[in-house]
Amino acid sequence: MSKLLIVGTVAFDAIETPFGKTDKILGGAATYISIAASQFNVESGIVSVVGGDFPKDFLEKLNQKKIDTSGIEIVEDGKTFFWSGKYHNDLNVRDTLVTELNVLADFQPKVPKYFQDADFLMLGNLHPSVQKAVIDQIPNRPKLVALDTMNFWMDNTWDELMEVVAKVDVITINDEEARQMSGEYSLVKAAQKIHNMGPQYVVIKKGEHGALLFNNGDVFFAPALPLEEVFDPTGAGDTFAGGFIGHMASTHDISFDNMKRAVIAGSNLASFCVEKFGTERMMNLTKEEVQSRLQQFKQLTQFDIELN
Amino acid sequence: MSKLLIVGTVAFDAIETPFGKTDKILGGAATYISIAASQFNVESGIVSVVGGDFPKDFLEKLNQKKIDTSGIEIVEDGKTFFWSGKYHNDLNVRDTLVTELNVLADFQPKVPKYFQDADFLMLGNLHPSVQKAVIDQIPNRPKLVALDTMNFWMDNTWDELMEVVAKVDVITINDEEARQMSGEYSLVKAAQKIHNMGPQYVVIKKGEHGALLFNNGDVFFAPALPLEEVFDPTGAGDTFAGGFIGHMASTHDISFDNMKRAVIAGSNLASFCVEKFGTERMMNLTKEEVQSRLQQFKQLTQFDIELN
Numbered sequence: 001m002s003k004l005l006i007v008g009t010v011a012f013d014a015i016e017t018p019f020g021k022t023d024k025i026l027g028g029a030a031t032y033i034s035i036a037a038s039q040f041n042v043e044s045g046i047v048s049v050v051g052g053d054f055p056k057d058f059l060e061k062l063n064q065k066k067i068d069t070s071g072i073e074i075v076e077d078g079k080t081f082f083w084s085g086k087y088h089n090d091l092n093v094r095d096t097l098v099t100e101l102n103v104l105a106d107f108q109p110k111v112p113k114y115f116q117d118a119d120f121l122m123l124g125n126l127h128p129s130v131q132k133a134v135i136d137q138i139p140n141r142p143k144l145v146a147l148d149t150m151n152f153w154m155d156n157t158w159d160e161l162m163e164v165v166a167k168v169d170v171i172t173i174n175d176e177e178a179r180q181m182s183g184e185y186s187l188v189k190a191a192q193k194i195h196n197m198g199p200q201y202v203v204i205k206k207g208e209h210g211a212l213l214f215n216n217g218d219v220f221f222a223p224a225l226p227l228e229e230v231f232d233p234t235g236a237g238d239t240f241a242g243g244f245i246g247h248m249a250s251t252h253d254i255s256f257d258n259m260k261r262a263v264i265a266g267s268n269l270a271s272f273c274v275e276k277f278g279t280e281r282m283m284n285l286t287k288e289e290v291q292s293r294l295q296q297f298k299q300l301t302q303f304d305i306e307l308n
Numbered sequence: 309m310s311k312l313l314i315v316g317t318v319a320f321d322a323i324e325t326p327f328g329k330t331d332k333i334l335g336g337a338a339t340y341i342s343i344a345a346s347q348f349n350v351e352s353g354i355v356s357v358v359g360g361d362f363p364k365d366f367l368e369k370l371n372q373k374k375i376d377t378s379g380i381e382i383v384e385d386g387k388t389f390f391w392s393g394k395y396h397n398d399l400n401v402r403d404t405l406v407t408e409l410n411v412l413a414d415f416q417p418k419v420p421k422y423f424q425d426a427d428f429l430m431l432g433n434l435h436p437s438v439q440k441a442v443i444d445q446i447p448n449r450p451k452l453v454a455l456d457t458m459n460f461w462m463d464n465t466w467d468e469l470m471e472v473v474a475k476v477d478v479i480t481i482n483d484e485e486a487r488q489m490s491g492e493y494s495l496v497k498a499a500q501k502i503h504n505m506g507p508q509y510v511v512i513k514k515g516e517h518g519a520l521l522f523n524n525g526d527v528f529f530a531p532a533l534p535l536e537e538v539f540d541p542t543g544a545g546d547t548f549a550g551g552f553i554g555h556m557a558s559t560h561d562i563s564f565d566n567m568k569r570a571v572i573a574g575s576n577l578a579s580f581c582v583e584k585f586g587t588e589r590m591m592n593l594t595k596e597e598v599q600s601r602l603q604q605f606k607q608l609t610q611f612d613i614e615l616n
Contacts, residue, residue, distance in 0.1 A: 089493070185397070185398075186535070186536055186537060186538075187534055188534045188535060188536045189536055206517070209514070209517040209518075210517075210518075210531070212534060218607070219534055219607075219608060220607070220608060220609075220611070221531045221534070221608050221609060222611075223518070223529045223531065226495055226496045226520060226527055226529070227494070227496060228494055228496045228497055229494060230494075257611075257612070260611045261611055261612070261613045264611055264613055265613075294613060297613075298613070299526070299527075299528070300527060300528060300529050301528075301529060301609050301610075301611075302609075302610060303528070303565075303568045303569055303572055303609075304565070304569070305569045305572055305573075305602060305605075305606070
């Protein structure tokens with residue numbers, strides 16, 4: 001079974017959408033990525049940090065999903081990273097209300113010995129220096145290294161970001177971030193420029209408008225499943241990334257055709273994530289529901305047209 | 309061979325995009341629809357009106373594409389409908405600079421005798437009363453009637469619009485118009501409400517984000533082809549509609565599976581339309597180019613995933 005190492009935030013989120021609001025709930029990139037990846041047959045572990053205020057039963061919930069949390073450092077006298085945001089009626093737009101880095105501010109990642117030979121590495125959204133420090137702790141290069149990042153690091157830590165981006169195989173970013181990173185409005189041109197920064201595969205997430213996978217000239221598109229209601233988009237991008245890397249790790253096949261399936265698998269899981277607040281839907285997702293919705297994805301996208 | 313009757317504007321357009329601007333060029337919904345449909349094996353004719361200022365060689369260009377223009381009334385002492393618009397850097401947003409209805413203001417459509425037994429009817433964007441007057445001139449209901457409309461008619465002629473919408477099989481509108489027409493933000497819910505207004509099939513055009521086809525519970529999605537450059541989006545929606553109805557008319561098959569192919573055919577042609585100003589690209593499009601790009605659509609969307 002593949003070992004999948006996941007780096008990213010484990011956090012408290014407080015979310016407000018047009019449909020309601022939450023108190024502090026379990027959140028963070030590594031949380032969503034690992035829960036999504038737990039749908040696949042992989043051994044996954046998280047590298048992250050939380051404060052003494054972080055409930056033990058949140059970690060136990062992850063352990064129940066067979067997610068190794070021994071790499072989550074607990075800083076007893078520190079506070080867990082906290083993010084609070086409010087979504088507009090157009091759920092593609094959100095305001096960040098609070099960002100308290102807390103224990104994340106001085107985080108020095110330590111990869112547990114067991115995961116130092118990980119086959120697959122998912123670098124969730126975090127300071128690029130932390131992402132790079134994790135790569136440096138894995139002596140033999142994994143089969144596939146994927147990285148997610150965001151505009152904040154482009155604005156504030158461009159050089160460090162470029163250093164780590166040069167070392168990864170896959171980057172997953174959203175459309176606006178791809179435009180910012182490349183200086184190109186056309187996503188086709190943006191992907192070309194980002195290829196030149198290092199990643200052989202560029203995945204551009206467009207939220208409700210789906211996701212594009214680029215590989216030097218080849219392009220594949222996965223739509224988002226049209227839903228009656230999107231309740232809370234928080235974690236959808238990370239869930240997509242977790243589904244993507246989970247599929248890749250469980251199949252051990254890094255061909256472009258398999259990467260297409262990974263993009264579909266990620267889109268499929270993300271369509272569940274947004275149905276309830278936070279991790280609630282993903283925590284209670286069955287394999288049957290996942291398979292049934294994959295069938296919907298096929299019906300949504302597959303056609304048979306004659307070429308003369 | 310199917311007879312396809314197309315109703316809509318034949319117009320002068322003056323277009324400004326970030327890439328340049330044009331003087332008055334050939335435009336109008338019926339123009340784009342008929343040129344797109346001419347890619348298919350159908351006999352098509354236009355019902356429309358122009359002024360004495362309309363160049364005869366524009367009509368001849370349509371005739372060279374085997375498009376019957378005998379139903380285009382020429383009002384010798386009138387002026388042709390004129391539209392002028394300017395696109396923003398985000399080409400999804402445009403400002404209308406000029407709309408001169410001219411001869412369109414008093415237009416009474418007359419369906420040529422030869423097309424009174426049309427098998428397929430495409431009601432392009434026009435006053436809903438004109439659309440209805442055309443339906444009323446076809447004694448035997450066509451195999452398929454499709455209608456395109458826009459927010460202007462929702463704002464100003466709601467009752468007339470509802471009257472004609474109730475009589476059609478397919479409606480094609482963009483996402484904002486679907487939301488306005490239904491009062492629902494979710495496109496899934498919007499499509500359900502629009503079904504209840506009459507059309508069994510609802511096609512929602514999302515521009516660069518593709519198109520959705522709904523049929524009471526079933527849904528199909530066609531992406532737009534990711535392009536390096538979109539030069540001028542004018543006519544893309546009408547070209548999509550023309551490709552859709554052209555495919556349906558040439559195949560004589562009104563099943564949902566064939567309608568999926570029609571949505572792909574429409575998306576495929578629209579991807580050419582936007583590559584140059586106005587009708588230029590569509591006027592010089594070869595069957596080989598169309599087939600080659602259909603292959604790209606397959607590569608873009610088709611995947612093979614195991615369902616357990």
